[in-house]
Amino acid sequence: DQLGAFVEAYGSIAMNPSNTPSNAVDGGFTYLILENFQVDISGGKGISEAATDWYVGAGFTYRYPR
Structure with missing residues (x-):
């Protein structure tokens, strides 16, 4: 399985109450x-x-081998 794919939804909440949350969706491929x-x-x-x-x-x- 050299080729992979992903889809995700994510967000962040600001610590400052005047800032609005940032939400997004993305996807991609790995090889x-x-x-x-x-x-x-x-x-x-x-x-x-x-x-x-x-x-x-x-x-x-890069994954460091054990």
Whole structure:
């Protein structure tokens, strides 16, 4: 299973009462290049007034072997 996918909904609540919550949904794909190295790409949309309208991202993960 080198290729994976994900979908999530998430949010944050500001500690300052005057700030509104930021909520978003996103999804993306992961690809396992090596046993301990993975890359990913994702995109999402804010669903509350305080959230970013649209965004894209990419990243990598390295898992330190035991």
